[in-house]
Amino acid sequence: MRLICFPSRWAPAVLPGLVLGICLLVSPSAFGQQPVAEEKPQTPWVEDNDTRPAEVAYKNIKVLTGLPANRMKALMNTWKNSLGVECTFCHVKGEWDSDSVKEKGYAREMQKLTVNIARDYFDGKEEVTCYTCHRGEAHPAKRLPAAPVQRRARPVAP
Ligand code: HEC
Ligand code: HEC
Incomplete structure (x- = not known):
C-alpha cells in the first residue's frame, strides 16, 4: 500500500x-471495501431492444408469458412501487429466477387475479391494477380508518 x-x-x-x-x-x-471487479453490478435485465417473449428471454416465467422481455424492468419497478416494497420482498437478490420467497408465488396469483378482473368485469381493459388495491402498501387496508384521515369535497353526483 x-x-x-x-x-x-x-x-x-x-x-x-x-x-x-x-x-x-x-x-x-x-x-x-469494493473490489474493482464489483464496480459494475450485473443488471438483471435484458437489452432494451430485446422484444422476445419474457418466457424466452428469462428463466422462470409462468404468468407474464407473452410480455415483451424489455418491459420486465418497468413492470417489476411498478410492482415494487405499487406495494411500497423492495425487490427482495419477492426475490432473493441476484437470484431473480428462484422461487424461494413465497411472496413471489403470491404475486403470481395476484397477477392472475388482476388479469381475471379485467377479463370478467371490464371487457379485458386494465381498469384494476396492483396499485388500485395496494396504494403503495403490501397489505391493502380492509376497513375505513377509525377517524377520517382527510377532509375533502365529496362529489354529490358522478
Ligand atoms: C411483488 C413481488 C415482486 C417484486 C416486488 C418484484 N418482483 Fe421480480 N418477479 C416477481 C414474479 C412473480 C416474477 C415471475 C413472473 C412470472 O412467473 O411470470 C418475477 C420475475 C423477475 C425476473 C425474471 C427472472 C427470471 O429469469 O425468470 C427478474 C429479473 C426480476 N423479477 C427482477 C426484479 C427486480 C430487479 C425487482 C425490483 C426492481 C423485482 N423483480 C420486484 C415478483 C416480484
Ligand atoms: C383486488 C385488489 C387487489 C389487487 C388488484 C392486487 N392485490 Fe395484492 N393483495 C390484495 C389483498 C387484499 C392482499 C392480502 C393482504 C394481506 O395479506 O393483508 C394482497 C396481498 C398481496 C401480496 C402478499 C403480501 C404479503 O405480505 O405476503 C402480494 C405479494 C401482492 N398482493 C402482490 C400484488 C401484485 C403484484 C398485484 C398486481 C399484479 C396485486 N397484488 C394486485 C389485494 C389486491
Whole structure:
C-alpha cells in the first residue's frame, strides 16, 4: 500500500504513521471495501431492444408469458412501487429466477387475479391494477380508518 503513495526509497525517511496518514488522505479509494471487479453490478435485465417473449428471454416465467422481455424492468419497478416494497420482498437478490420467497408465488396469483378482473368485469381493459388495491402498501387496508384521515369535497353526483 505504501508503494502506491510513496516511492519506496522515501519510506525509510518518513515515520510509518505519517506515511499511512498521507496514504489515507491521498487515496481513500485504495482503502474502500469494493473490489474493482464489483464496480459494475450485473443488471438483471435484458437489452432494451430485446422484444422476445419474457418466457424466452428469462428463466422462470409462468404468468407474464407473452410480455415483451424489455418491459420486465418497468413492470417489476411498478410492482415494487405499487406495494411500497423492495425487490427482495419477492426475490432473493441476484437470484431473480428462484422461487424461494413465497411472496413471489403470491404475486403470481395476484397477477392472475388482476388479469381475471379485467377479463370478467371490464371487457379485458386494465381498469384494476396492483396499485388500485395496494396504494403503495403490501397489505391493502380492509376497513375505513377509525377517524377520517382527510377532509375533502365529496362529489354529490358522478
Ligand atoms: C411483488 C413481488 C415482486 C417484486 C416486488 C418484484 N418482483 Fe421480480 N418477479 C416477481 C414474479 C412473480 C416474477 C415471475 C413472473 C412470472 O412467473 O411470470 C418475477 C420475475 C423477475 C425476473 C425474471 C427472472 C427470471 O429469469 O425468470 C427478474 C429479473 C426480476 N423479477 C427482477 C426484479 C427486480 C430487479 C425487482 C425490483 C426492481 C423485482 N423483480 C420486484 C415478483 C416480484
Ligand atoms: C383486488 C385488489 C387487489 C389487487 C388488484 C392486487 N392485490 Fe395484492 N393483495 C390484495 C389483498 C387484499 C392482499 C392480502 C393482504 C394481506 O395479506 O393483508 C394482497 C396481498 C398481496 C401480496 C402478499 C403480501 C404479503 O405480505 O405476503 C402480494 C405479494 C401482492 N398482493 C402482490 C400484488 C401484485 C403484484 C398485484 C398486481 C399484479 C396485486 N397484488 C394486485 C389485494 C389486491
